[in-house]
Amino acid sequence: MDASAIVLFQADLRLADNKALFFACKNSAPIIPVFIYSPEDEGAWAPGAASRWWLHHSLSSLKSSLAAAGANLVIRRGPFAESVNRILAESGARSVYCNQRFEPAARRLESEVEASLAKLGVDFHRYNSSLLFHPELVRTSDDQPYKVFTPYYNRVTRLKSEQPLPRNKRLNPASVSLDSLTVSDLDLLPRIAWDEGLMSVWTPGEAGAQKQLRKFLSEGLALYAAGRDRPDKELVSRMSPYLHFGEISAQTIWQEVVRISETTGGGESGSEKYLRELVWREFAYHLLYHFPDTAEQPLRQNFEHFPWRRDAGGLKAWQLGMTGYPIVDAGMRELWKTGWMHNRVRMIVASFLVKDLLIDWREGARWFWDTLVDADLANNTLGWQWTAGCGADAAPFFRVFNPVLQGEKFDPDGNYVRKWLPELAKLPATMIHKPWEMPADVLGRYGVTLGRDYPEPIVDHSFARQRALLALAEIKGDQPGKGRLKKV
DNA sequence: TTCCACTTACA
DNA sequence: GTAAGTGGA
Numbered sequence A: 001m002d003a004s005a006i007v008l009f010q011a012d013l014r015l016a017d018n019k020a021l022f023f024a025c026k027n028s029a030p031i032i033p034v035f036i037y038s039p040e041d042e043g044a045w046a047p048g049a050a051s052r053w054w055l056h057h058s059l060s061s062l063k064s065s066l067a068a069a070g071a072n073l074v075i076r077r078g079p080f081a082e083s084v085n086r087i088l089a090e091s092g093a094r095s096v097y098c099n100q101r102f103e104p105a106a107r108r109l110e111s112e113v114e115a116s117l118a119k120l121g122v123d124f125h126r127y128n129s130s131l132l133f134h135p136e137l138v139r140t141s142d143d144q145p146y147k148v149f150t151p152y153y154n155r156v157t158r159l160k161s162e163q164p165l166p167r168n169k170r171l172n173p174a175s176v177s178l179d180s181l182t183v184s185d186l187d188l189l190p191r192i193a194w195d196e197g198l199m200s201v202w203t204p205g206e207a208g209a210q211k212q213l214r215k216f217l218s219e220g221l222a223l224y225a226a227g228r229d230r231p232d233k234e235l236v237s238r239m240s241p242y243l244h245f246g247e248i249s250a251q252t253i254w255q256e257v258v259r260i261s262e263t264t265g266g267g268e269s270g271s272e273k274y275l276r277e278l279v280w281r282e283f284a285y286h287l288l289y290h291f292p293d294t295a296e297q298p299l300r301q302n303f304e305h306f307p308w309r310r311d312a313g314g315l316k317a318w319q320l321g322m323t324g325y326p327i328v329d330a331g332m333r334e335l336w337k338t339g340w341m342h343n344r345v346r347m348i349v350a351s352f353l354v355k356d357l358l359i360d361w362r363e364g365a366r367w368f369w370d371t372l373v374d375a376d377l378a379n380n381t382l383g384w385q386w387t388a389g390c391g392a393d394a395a396p397f398f399r400v401f402n403p404v405l406q407g408e409k410f411d412p413d414g415n416y417v418r419k420w421l422p423e424l425a426k427l428p429a430t431m432i433h434k435p436w437e438m439p440a441d442v443l444g445r446y447g448v449t450l451g452r453d454y455p456e457p458i459v460d461h462s463f464a465r466q467r468a469l470l471a472l473a474e475i476k477g478d479q480p481g482k483g484r485l486k487k488v
Numbered sequence B: 001t002t003c004c005a006c007t008t009a010c011a
Numbered sequence C: 001g002t003a004a005g006t007g008g009a
Helices: A019-026 A039-045 A049-068 A080-091 A104-120 A149-156 A196-201 A206-219 A221-227 A240-244 A250-264 A268-290 A301-305 A312-320 A326-338 A343-356 A361-371 A377-388 A403-410 A415-420 A440-445 A461-474
Strands: A005-009 A031-037 A074-077 A095-099 A123-127
Touching: A005 A019, A005 A080, A019 A031, A019 A095, A019 A123, A031 A049, A031 A080, A039 A104, A049 A196, A049 A206, A049 A361, A074 A080, A080 A104, A095 A104, A104 A123, A149 A268, A196 A326, A206 A221, A206 A240, A206 A250, A221 A250, A221 A268, A250 A268, A268 A377, A312 A326, A312 A343, A312 A361, A326 A343, A326 A361, A326 A403, A326 A415, A343 A361, A343 A377, A343 A403, A343 A461, A361 A377
Parallel strands: A005 A031, A005 A095, A031 A074, A095 A123
Antiparallel strands: none
């Protein structure tokens, strides 16, 4: 009988189109599916509270799917490398299969495991089962990594993407019985029950991912080109947490969307726009892979001396959705209640924190990291650096969003604001994005007194815009940062 | 070198 | 229209 193979589940909590699982089975060794929870190995970026909530439910789902296919998921606590070695010793397994992760801490960890397995003479099989395009394979004509989205997009869309693998219906589990923690032992759920809102909108797990994809493909995709910018509608995919935890693969989504655009022909612009968003995710990983310190440091070095303001009160108001700008506050409250925020609104609230309050983008990244169910180091880093103007894509000058105009443009009826700010629900659409412009007595007739029911704006936008442009001018003469071009 | 592109704001 | 910087072919 063949020695068994350990399949390490990490950010690939699925059975379908999972290369590590597929090839472990194909090589016909009995398998031992393992998940090791090891936040200490993630350094500064251990999963936040919302991610831990998601992980709890996702692991429960994975465990049941594996059980239904005949295999037990072995759950352990880290440290990661030590746990792998222990399971090898306990099981006598002769090979380890896993899908690569691309975050800096995960890459270091993987090298460590690779070295220790080599010493033991255990085969280590690694696959990219999460990105459409491996970051190493996409280069400019100068053999450099890309730093601007559009040329990156033009490059990768000429590459061929892989076909997803079929799912193994039955697994061949190893007969050894290993100790395992339960999912609850990992203590991932919040102590105080703040997770009701998350519970009511999300179904973590592979089945939930498939269901959400079906819904998006039938209801959102055709209207996606314009609909993606409308937080008041339900037209975006909401696939981000499923992608982050690998409950569905990007290849699967890509192929489904391409298939639809080929058969329908008509709804094509929606498909194209959505595939473009998937490429943004690829680009985020491309950047984090080639510039691994960008989660902590601006890609452009001249931003290292940017005059950020320390403003604990402003930060708190932003976090709680109490800035006095309705579109910003609605977004921050959606985030707090549901662990997610519409992408258009993410850009607006991020611009507000960074440009209007002049608060360091890393404060925003931290808050998002703790509160988003889709918190993803690559996407989060790209998003915040893009907004701050210190990352990929030039033109920081263009990026001071006007929260009133953004609200009026993308939430024209005010329904998104009404949903998350019930205190403003009665205001007419014409004023709901700028209640301070109404005379106090008129506002009072709608039951709103500013400063009592809803805050006055904590900063005047046109003043803040000027202040941000001055701050940007201060660092303009500095070196933009060729230093980071070197590959690490 | 030259030219294009850029999830935009304000006049 | 103009503000206006930078990467990429």
